[in-house]
Amino acid sequence: MCGLDGDRRTLERHLLAVECKLANAEERSETNGYVKSWMKELKSIAYEANDVLDDFRYEALRRQSKIGKSTTRKVLGYITRHSPLLFRFEMSRKLKNVLKKINKLVKEMNTFDLESSVRKERQHPWRQTHSKLDDTKEIFGRDEDKKVVVKLLLNQQDQRNVQVLPIFGMGGLGKTTLAKMVYNDQQIQEHFQLKMWHYVSDNFNVVALLKSIIELAGNKRCDMPDTIELLRKQLEEVIGQNRFMLMIDDVWNENERMWEDDLKPLLCSVGGPGSIIVVTTRSHKVASIMQTLRPLKRECLSEQDSWELFAHKAFSNGVEEQAELASIGRRIVNKCGGLPLALKTMGGLLSSKEKVQEWKAIEESNIGDNDGGKYEVMPILKLSYKHLSSEMKLCFAFCAVFYKDYEMEKDRLIQLWMANCFIQEEGTVDLVQKGEFIFDELVWRSFLQDCKMHDLMHDLAKDVTEECASIEGSSQQKALLKGVCHMKMSKAELQRSSGLCKGRTYLRTLLAHAKHLRYLDLSGSDIVRLPDSICMLYNLQTLRLIDCQNLQQLPKDMARLRKLIHLYLFGCDSLKSMSPNFGLLHNLHILTTFVVGTRDGLGIEQLKDLQCLSNSLELLNLSKIKSGENAKQPQSEEKSK
Structure with a gap:
């Protein structure tokens, strides 16, 4: 790339500098709106710059995949849209444009002194010594609460009408944890004939709730139309006269009419005597609207229980419980106000810090200060986030x-x-x-x-972050931010969103084709044949085709995807053969299925060069192996287990 290498190297150096500036400016941006605006613009340009470098990588991979083409086609390449001359011209323009933008922002930073003093980040070694804890081992001070709730629920056995018990309190108090303890209690297991758990959060939808309950009670999918009367009849049928307990977790909707007119008549008219609905919510108003039993307000942990929960985290990962650290720790615990999530998060943070001055610095942070007796968990969570790598x-x-x-x-x-x-x-x-x-x-x-x-x-x-978005409904599409780089949406939402991502050059995670794409998940689709255009996704690392039951054929040029690391083909029952020359995909670590073919480039010998394979591999059509010698070639015993 004569004439461009100097600019490309300059851009790479500038990107390293940008990364440093972003790290240094992050803390100041929380209190300074101008710094925040400048930092947001710098991030956007950093993505644009990275895409320019990605274009170089993509072009290199594209040309590598074309090696071996005829001389005539190489000559023709100079006058097509993939012409090296046109690419050089276009990339020269892009490079100069993005370098100009970066230089402008760096000059602005120096003029207005936007960069704070360099903040060195302590790197902690990656530990392999701890494993995931059983959640029950982290529950402190809630046994009495559980006993009270269990006794209350069991005492409703003679009530003919369904009773509703709300559990309410601020975020981080462990409402859901208490609900889970009750839900899994042995006496509760034996007392209720049906137990159902439904999480609602912001999506408190009558039809969705009814369908979920029907599915949970009947233990099968509900494919009925969204007609309330039909769902009511089905609800009565699947629950019958069984004594049930329904947990509705994290209710936010304060619409009294929705409960009184729509849901209460449906949910409270089914089931046998002693049936119960337990609701967890942060809202006292929700508790007041839905209650038939006196709401249970979650209280903060006692001082002793708070200390035990904190110490369980802070001193169980190699940090010794020294007298001075314990003294500082108790003052930090006091700042957490008895909030379990805050205590666990702070304990986890301090479990990686062994020096007294590090603990003192955390203690002196402006977190969890008591404002009129009210404690907030979010400042504590934000502090813990700052100390992540x-x-x-x-x-x-x-x-x-x-x-x-x-x-x-x-x-x-x-x-x-x-x-x-x-x-x-x-x-x-x-x-x-x-x-x-x-x-x-x-x-x-x-x-x-x-x-x-x-x-x-x-x-x-x-x-x-403003770079991630999950699209849960068409109403949110207009509110999408310009800087979104990672987006998740359902198949239906993707179909409704044609044109939604037009011009979003920085998009990295989405079910759509783009040359910068690294991850593509088409699992569960009705696709019969993958388009050949997928073979132009030279940067693709992961391709998931799980349960694509109608998929019959992979693209013929998949061997071009030299960056491919994971290929999932579970449940592709109609797949007839692999792509030719599969053995060229040397980076494959996960290949779940290989269909043996008889034509050149499709035999089992293609596996012999895939030395990075691990996990399990399903081999199909073994009857098509031509000879015993071919069967020996994969050398499966030499591959990773």
């Missing part, structure tokens, strides 16, 4: 792309982190292993709860 911040903030209470698959989440370059290689630790370290660390610090997020943590993730 830059990689962990990116990985956590990305989770805002999922809906509230979305159950994230660990492997899939790590693949998305990898696809977006949030994880950097470190020594001999590969990206997958590093991703697992980050996931476990986020769980340990209570930013994730196994494969879900507490709704307050979801609020925090949305608060710290």
Whole structure:
């Protein structure tokens, strides 16, 4: 690329500088609106710059995939849309444009002194010693509360009408935790013939709630039309006269008419004597609207229980409980105001800090100050977020792309982190292993709860990034921010959103084709044949085609996807053969299915060069193996287990 290499190197250097500036300006942006605006613009240009470098990488991969074409076609290439001359001209223009933008912002930064003093980030070694804890081991001071609720519910056995018990209190008090303790209690298990759990949050929809209850009670999918009268009859049929307990978690809707006129007549007219609905909510008004039993207000933990919960986190990961640290820790616990989520998060944060001065710095932070007896958990969560490594911040903030209470698959989440370059290689630790370290660390610090997020943590993730969006309805489409880079939407929403992403050059995660795409999930679709255009996604790392039951054929040029690491073909029962020359995909770590073919380039010998394969591999059509010699070639015993 004669004439461009100098500009490209300059851009790479500038991007490293930009990364440093963003890290230094982050803290100041929270209190300075001008810095925040400047930082947002700098982030946008950083994405634009990264896309320019991505164009170089993409073109290199495209040309590599074309090696071996005839001389005539190479000559013709100079006068087509893929002409090296046209590419050089276009990239020269893009490079100069983005460098001009970066230089302008850096000059503005120097003029107005926007950069704060350099803040060195302490890097903590990745630990492999801790594993995910059983949640029951982290519950302190709630046994008495559980006994009270269980006794109250069992005492309603002679009530002919369905009773409603609200559990309310501010976020982070452990309302859902208490509800789970009650739900799984042995006496409750034996007392109720039907037990159902439904999470609502912001989406308090009558039809959705009825369908969920019908599915839970009948243990099968409800495909009925959205007609209230039909759903009412089906509800009566599946519940009958069974004594049931229904947990409705995280209710926000304060529309009294919706409860009194729509839901209460339906839910409170079914089931046998002693049936119960338990509601968790932050709103006292919701509790007042739905109650038939006196609402149970969640109280903060006692001083002793607070200390035990905090110490369980802070001193169980290699940090010794020294007298001075314990003294500082008790003052920090007092700032947490007895809020379990705050205590767990702060304990997880301090479990990585061994020096007294580090603990004192946390103590002196402006967090959780008592304002008229009211404690807030969000400032504490934000402080804990600040102390995450830059990689962990990116990985956590990305989770805002999922809906509230979305159950994230660990492997899939790590693949998305990898696809977006949030994880950097470190020594001999590969990206997958590093991703697992980050996931476990986020769980340990209570930013994730196994494969879900507490709704307050979801609020925090949305608060710290404007680059992720989950589209839950067409009404939200107009509100999409210009800087969104990661978007999640359902198949129906994607179909309704044609043209929605026009001009969004920075988009990295979406079910759509783009040359910058690293991750593509078409699972469960009715596709019969993948388009050949997929083979132009040279940057693609993960392709998920799980349960594409009608898929018969893969594109013939899939061997071009040299960056492909994960290919999921579970449930592709109609797949007749692989693509030719599959053995060229040397980076494949996960290949779930291989269909043996008879033509050249389709035989089982294609597996012999895939030395990075791990996990399980399903081999189909073994009867088509031509000879015993071919069967020996894959050398499966030499591959990773």
